[in-house]
Amino acid sequence: MSNATASSTTDPGTDTTNVADRDKARRWREGGSEPLLRVRDLRVTFQRQGAEPFEAVQGVSFDVHPGQTVGLVGESGCGKSVTSLAIMGLLPERGNKVSGTVDYEGTNLLELSDQQMRDKRGKDIAMVFQDPLSSLNPVIPIGLQVTEVLERHRGMSRKAATPVARELLDRVGIPDPDRRLRDYPHQLSGGMRQRALIAIALACQPRLLIADEPTTALDVTIQAQILALLKELVEETGTALVMITHDLGVVAGLCDEVNVLYGGRIVERGDRHDLFAQPRHPYTNGLLASIPRMDAPRGQRLVPIPGSVSDNLPWTSACAFAPRCSQPIEVCTQKMPELEEHHQRALRCFNPVEVSR
Amino acid sequence: MLRFIVRRLVQMVGVLVVLSLLLFLWLRSLPGGTVSAILGERATPQSRAAMEAQFGLDQPIWVQYGKFVGRVLQGDFGPSTSVLPGTDALTIFFQRLPATIELSFFAMLIAIALGIPLGYFAARRRASLLDNASVIFSLVGIAIPVFFLAFLLKYVFAIKLGWLPVSGRQSGDVDATRVTGFFVIDGLITREFDASWDALKHLVLPSIALASIPFAVIFRITRASVLDVLDEDYIRTAESKGLTNRVIRGRHILRNAMLPVTTTIGLQIGALLAGAVLTERVFSFGGLGEALALSFERRDYPVLQVLILAAAAIYVLVNLLVDIMYAVIDPRVRTR
Ligand SMILES: Nc1ncnc2c1ncn2[C@@H]1O[C@H](COP(=O)(O)OP(=O)(O)OP(=O)(O)O)[C@@H](O)[C@H]1O
Ligand SMILES: [Mg+2]
Numbered sequence: 001m002s003n004a005t006a007s008s009t010t011d012p013g014t015d016t017t018n019v020a021d022r023d024k025a026r027r028w029r030e031g032g033s034e035p036l037l038r039v040r041d042l043r044v045t046f047q048r049q050g051a052e053p054f055e056a057v058q059g060v061s062f063d064v065h066p067g068q069t070v071g072l073v074g075e076s077g078c079g080k081s082v083t084s085l086a087i088m089g090l091l092p093e094r095g096n097k098v099s100g101t102v103d104y105e106g107t108n109l110l111e112l113s114d115q116q117m118r119d120k121r122g123k124d125i126a127m128v129f130q131d132p133l134s135s136l137n138p139v140i141p142i143g144l145q146v147t148e149v150l151e152r153h154r155g156m157s158r159k160a161a162t163p164v165a166r167e168l169l170d171r172v173g174i175p176d177p178d179r180r181l182r183d184y185p186h187q188l189s190g191g192m193r194q195r196a197l198i199a200i201a202l203a204c205q206p207r208l209l210i211a212d213e214p215t216t217a218l219d220v221t222i223q224a225q226i227l228a229l230l231k232e233l234v235e236e237t238g239t240a241l242v243m244i245t246h247d248l249g250v251v252a253g254l255c256d257e258v259n260v261l262y263g264g265r266i267v268e269r270g271d272r273h274d275l276f277a278q279p280r281h282p283y284t285n286g287l288l289a290s291i292p293r294m295d296a297p298r299g300q301r302l303v304p305i306p307g308s309v310s311d312n313l314p315w316t317s318a319c320a321f322a323p324r325c326s327q328p329i330e331v332c333t334q335k336m337p338e339l340e341e342h343h344q345r346a347l348r349c350f351n352p353v354e355v356s357r
Numbered sequence: 358m359l360r361f362i363v364r365r366l367v368q369m370v371g372v373l374v375v376l377s378l379l380l381f382l383w384l385r386s387l388p389g390g391t392v393s394a395i396l397g398e399r400a401t402p403q404s405r406a407a408m409e410a411q412f413g414l415d416q417p418i419w420v421q422y423g424k425f426v427g428r429v430l431q432g433d434f435g436p437s438t439s440v441l442p443g444t445d446a447l448t449i450f451f452q453r454l455p456a457t458i459e460l461s462f463f464a465m466l467i468a469i470a471l472g473i474p475l476g477y478f479a480a481r482r483r484a485s486l487l488d489n490a491s492v493i494f495s496l497v498g499i500a501i502p503v504f505f506l507a508f509l510l511k512y513v514f515a516i517k518l519g520w521l522p523v524s525g526r527q528s529g530d531v532d533a534t535r536v537t538g539f540f541v542i543d544g545l546i547t548r549e550f551d552a553s554w555d556a557l558k559h560l561v562l563p564s565i566a567l568a569s570i571p572f573a574v575i576f577r578i579t580r581a582s583v584l585d586v587l588d589e590d591y592i593r594t595a596e597s598k599g600l601t602n603r604v605i606r607g608r609h610i611l612r613n614a615m616l617p618v619t620t621t622i623g624l625q626i627g628a629l630l631a632g633a634v635l636t637e638r639v640f641s642f643g644g645l646g647e648a649l650a651l652s653f654e655r656r657d658y659p660v661l662q663v664l665i666l667a668a669a670a671i672y673v674l675v676n677l678l679v680d681i682m683y684a685v686i687d688p689r690v691r692t693r
Binding site: 088090117118119120121122123126127129131134135136137138139140141144148149152153184186197200201 | 589590591593594595596597598599600601604608609612613686687688689
């Protein structure tokens with residue numbers, strides 16, 4: 001890894017907001033700061049011809065403070081990607097309805113015009129996607145894919161942007177960056193491609209980065225490297241990070257706060273340490289029991305959550321998770337539990353897991 | 358890149374060898390053979406034998422093929438028998454080549470300049486009025502026989518409305534100096550701009566008729582290809598970078614979508630001669646297509662041979678160009 005001081009000296013005047021964010025991040029940890037991103041009652045409904053409208057996200061609310069790392073965790077299909085795409089304004093133009101508010105520094109992104117949103121994307125809010133090969137344009141060199149975002153948002157010329165791009169590739173740990181600038185995506189390894197995508201996302205030093213399962217498509221050893229890199233970069237630059245994953249193991253090493261999603265709704269939220277030490281929702285508990293742990297006694301079996309998402313009940317009249325729950329009670333199938341907040345925790349459950357100790 | 362081109366050129370020679378063999382066998386298998394074609398069915402055995410000896414037809418077949426190739430390589434196809442009796446077949450070919458190139462050029466220009474933008478916008482506004490209308494338009498373009506379309510255009514715009522010339526490449530009252538044989542270019546070189554303008558007017562209707570099929574095919578492939586590319590993850594990445602519409606369109610969508618379109622354009626150029634046969638007939642355009650039709654009707658084998666070999670060579674050459682274009686656009690091809 002190259003050192004950060006070198007890059008910030010060659011690139012003057014751009015780090016100021018993020019230095020401020022770093023301070024804010026500290027303040028946030030001590031309690032109290034305006035959220036950078038404030039999502040309220042976000043709903044996304046897909047209308048498909050000849051089919052019932054499908055509400056993929058059903059009223060999701062959460063905050064991201066400057067410099068904070070927030071996890072969105074849940075099984076496949078629970079609405080993680082749709083949530084992130086709705087925030088970015090990247091859902092397909094037609095066939096869906098988005099409601100609620102997504103306030104970024106006090107501006108509701110959902111009300112911005114296409115042009116205004118284009119000015120924000122890549123500059124204030126950036127995104128890293130799951131599959132690094134298919135997410136990079138196969139027919140243009142890596143260098144241009146980095147410089148084009150600098151040209152767009154920093155008003156730099158291609159020539160002026162090239163050394164910055166080189167610096168960025170170096171900073172995300174791509175060896176021989178001069179050569180890699182000229183290379184095409186297929187000439188890079190999977191890990192390097194994801195590093196390149198991260199370099200692209202961080203090129204304009206956004207205050208918010210959304211990473212949608214950035215390591216799922218990679219080998220296990222590479223996964224760990226990419227996570228370490230992300231962690232290092234957000235700490236170094238003070239960028240707030242929304243980490244989307246189905247893997248609680250990823251969350252454990254990275255996130256300050258964790259939102260657990262089930263069937264398009266948040267079922268539990270809490271500080272990472274609290275949540276891991278004391279999961280209250282049976283779903284969170286099940287997820288935790290199903291991650292392999294190094295410190296677990298030998299021979300202890302992993303317990304997967306029984307059933308699948310297709311067993312879900314509709315949230316409107318029940319707890320969607322009830323059919324798969326380890327401890328359902330009668331009311332679980334009769335009405336929807338509300339998300340109740342207390343002491344920095346939020347929980348949507350009629351019969352939470354007992355607090356041990 | 359150079360090795361790539363050399364490899365393709367070697368392949369091209371292979372293709373031409375196979376083709377010349379097929380052509381040779383085809384000529385040998387003509388009903389009654391060359392001799393009857395020339396002497397007629399009722400020639401005496403003596404005169405047949407004399408003629409066979411004269412043409413070397415009494416020698417082993419591989420010797421005949423060797424001689425055939427030798428003559429072809431020297432450009433010696435013999436004189437035309439009926440299209441323009443006595444004139445060297447190759448000379449006829451070169452006289453008529455510019456007309457067909459000019460016509461094909463404008464036809465492809467129309468097909469590409471209309472097909473690609475329309476295909477792009479139809480895909481971007483999928484299921485819109487523009488999309489539906491242009492899909493129907495392209496279906497008509499494919500379904501309508503070129504011959505009929507050419508007649509229709511000629512009847513309406515030349516005969517009835519009198520807006521454009523009925524036939525030929527140049528009006529009789531225009532006295533133009535010939536330099537290259539490309540009439541539009543000749544006028545520009547000699548500064549006889551009215552001659553260029555007149556030649557252009559003669560090109561409009563035949564070009565439209567000839568463009569109908571390539572346009573329809575290029576439009577449909579572009580549309581399908583853009584639809585595919587729009588679904589790709591890298592387009593979402595480009596959008597997530599906040600790039601302008603213009604950059605996303607040119608650099609990210611079209612550049613990728615052009616890969617299959619390039620192949621299609623190549624194939625369409627290769628197939629253009631078939632359309633030119635019909636179009637040139639209707640407009641008496643005096644190009645290779647017309648020569649092909651005439652030489653076939655009148656059994657002018659020397660001229661036929663030249664035209665068939667040339668058509669094949671052009672086809673192979675265009676495909677080579679397509680492959681090079683492909684490598685230019687797609688680095689994955691280049692670096693393999
Ligand atoms: N464009 C779309 N049209 C219709 N339905 C969609 C569309 N995109 C997503 N969905 C549906 O919305 C639901 C949530 O999808 P989403 O991609 O957010 O899941 P996810 O939590 O990201 O899962 P994964 O871990 O598999 O990425 C799924 O049931 C999916 O089928
Ligand atoms: Mg997803």
